Amino acid sequence: MLTLHRLLFLPAFALVFASALPAETASERDGLKGLVERQNRLLAAASTKTTQAEISDMENEFQKLVYAWDDFIAAHPDFAAAYVSYAALLNQPLIGERQRAARLLLRANQLDPGIPRVKNELGNYMAEEGHPLDALQYYLEAIRLDEKEPLYHYQLGTLLIESRDDFIASGNWTPAALDKTMLEAFGRAASLAPDRIDYAYRHAMAWYDLLAPDWKAALAAWQALAPRMRTPLEKQAIRLHEANVLIRLDRRDEARAIVDEVNDPVLAGNRQRLLDELAAPSASEPDPKNAPRIVFPVTIPTPPSAAPAPAQQPSPGP
Numbered sequence: 001m002l003t004l005h006r007l008l009f010l011p012a013f014a015l016v017f018a019s020a021l022p023a024e025t026a027s028e029r030d031g032l033k034g035l036v037e038r039q040n041r042l043l044a045a046a047s048t049k050t051t052q053a054e055i056s057d058m059e060n061e062f063q064k065l066v067y068a069w070d071d072f073i074a075a076h077p078d079f080a081a082a083y084v085s086y087a088a089l090l091n092q093p094l095i096g097e098r099q100r101a102a103r104l105l106l107r108a109n110q111l112d113p114g115i116p117r118v119k120n121e122l123g124n125y126m127a128e129e130g131h132p133l134d135a136l137q138y139y140l141e142a143i144r145l146d147e148k149e150p151l152y153h154y155q156l157g158t159l160l161i162e163s164r165d166d167f168i169a170s171g172n173w174t175p176a177a178l179d180k181t182m183l184e185a186f187g188r189a190a191s192l193a194p195d196r197i198d199y200a201y202r203h204a205m206a207w208y209d210l211l212a213p214d215w216k217a218a219l220a221a222w223q224a225l226a227p228r229m230r231t232p233l234e235k236q237a238i239r240l241h242e243a244n245v246l247i248r249l250d251r252r253d254e255a256r257a258i259v260d261e262v263n264d265p266v267l268a269g270n271r272q273r274l275l276d277e278l279a280a281p282s283a284s285e286p287d288p289k290n291a292p293r294i295v296f297p298v299t300i301p302t303p304p305s306a307a308p309a310p311a312q313q314p315s316p317g318p
Contacts, residue, residue, distance in 0.1 A: 028079050031072055036085050038065060046094055055094070062095070083108035084118060091121070098125065116145035120152055123159070132163030133170060150192035150199060157185035157202070161209050179210045200225050204241070215248045236262045243274055250282055 049055050069086040083104040090101035102125045123138030142152040160182040167173040186203040207218035222241045229235040246255035262271050
């Protein structure tokens with residue numbers, strides 16, 4: 001039974017991706033194109049449904065599509081692009097066949113080890129299954145194959161943060177090396193996609209995850225991000241991030257001036273938190289390296305299906 005979930009569907013993604021993969025014959029190309037177009041139409045239609053009953057009405061159509069994919073792969077067992085596109089369908093939350101999708105991706109990887117997107121998807125699967133060390137190898141391979149794809153660098157940074165303890169326990173990483181690699185990964189993602197605010201936001205947030213943050217660099221990141229915000233709420237949230245970092249730098253008068261400018265009621269709790277910190281005595285010799293690690297909720301949503309863990313609804317505050 002199909003279950004109503006938020007779809008990962010992106011219009012024509014599977015078709016565009018599949019067309020970039022090698023096809024051996026005209027029959028393979030035409031057959032793949034027809035199946036992917038059919039798949040995109042069904043997923044697009046399903047994305048408009050709002051009730052379980054509406055989704056259930058489409059179950060027969062999706063089942064027929066699954067049978068069609070099975071028949072196509074049986075007829076073309078060495079066609080890597082078919083495995084990749086079929087896995088994209090099975091990976092949809094609507095279908096929920098993640099393990100089967102992973103097997104298809106592993107087969108595609110055997111047939112053609114030079115597809116970076118396959119490495120990335122296998123990395124996602126390994127991370128979700130609790131195997132971060134294996135996930136790391138797939139992400140690094142994806143980056144090696146396509147160093148200019150920002151998503152792969154973003155994935156690497158996310159994995160290093162979410163599985164920090166596992167990597168340090170492995171003995172292959174020191175905390176300092178992990179922090180450096182993580183920060184560089186998010187920075188690379190942001191620089192490769194300068195139009196993506198979500199990447200720049202995650203890069204700025206990364207300083208909160210460091211054991212020994214360079215707060216001056218963090219301040220520069222937030223100040224660079226502020227003009228790019230679209231709504232007054234977002235702009236004020238970024239300003240609170242600036243104030244938070246200024247407190248770490250013991251530049252309290254500047255921090256207070258910023259906090260006093262914030263008046264959106266949605267940010268009242270975060271504003272008060274900073275006011276409470278400002279009211280406390282400051283250290284006579286502040287050391288930014290020993291400042292407490294503070295993690296705020298996310299303001300900007302992460303890229304769709306980018307992170308190994310399921311995406312959460314964004315929060316409006318710092």
